Amino acid sequence: MKRPVYRGLGIVCIALGAIGIFLPLLPTTPFLILAAWFFSRSHPEWEARLLEHPQLGPAIVAWRTRSVIPVFAKLAAAAMLAVSSGLAWLSWSPPWAYLPLVSAALVLSWMLSRPSR
DSSP states (O other), X not given: OHHHHHHHHHHXXXXXXXXXXXXXXXXXXXXXXXXXXXXXXXXXXXHHHHHTOTTTHHXXXXXXXXXXXXXXXXXXXXXXXXXXXXXXXXHSOTTTTHHHHHHHHHHHHHHHXXXXX
8 A cells, every 4th residue: 555655655756856946945956855755665677767767866866875965955955045036035025035045044944954966
């Protein structure tokens, strides 16, 4: 019973990661890491395809083996969070305008505490 649920959750994570490529506030890599975890328990072939992907695979493998976030990913995430927070600040009214700023600060502080390669 768990396998179909894990497979479905993996597919949802892949879809969210793909959407995150285009939407600044939705992160791509964490969803792909989660998808690989779900696929490891439900569909090993899909996990292998994800890990062997030339662009996406290295970040997932680095996270699994050493809990490492590449410097490029940190910089890209920081830039996208800044853009998203700035746009929200300009278009939302308080107190909602603070929500993206606080979220970005929490995510960035956690991300910067992780090692880089």
